[in-house]
Amino acid sequence: MGGIQPITAYSNEQVQFLGKYAVDEYNKKGESYLYFIEVVNGTVLTFPRGFIINWDLQLKAKNCSDHDSTALYSTLVIENKIAGDIEAFGSKFIAVGVMNKL
Secondary structure: OOEEEEOOOOOOHHHHHHHHHHHHHHHHOOOOOEEEEEEEEEEEEEOHHHOEEEEEEEEEEEEOOOOOEEEEEEEEEEEEOOOOOOOHHHOEEEEEOOOEEO
8 A cells, every 4th residue: 555644653663763763863963962752743655565665754852952952853764675674673764864843
């Protein structure tokens, strides 16, 4: 099944993992340090056959480089199930889009 679907179960372990993964990847760039709080909104786009999944997430994070201010951020995580490994739900995450403050 393909197409864009809203994420309805934000507390789902996989959805929260993806949000934390995106923040961890952002932090590796060293621009500022964000502390992941939770995913609060988003959509998922599954391509035909389900091998590639785009997770468009809105998440809440604390900016530890800016007086611990909390804000909403938008990011994109691309999941490649073909290149699966033993980490995180058997998939390889191949890209994380820019972390944009909303």
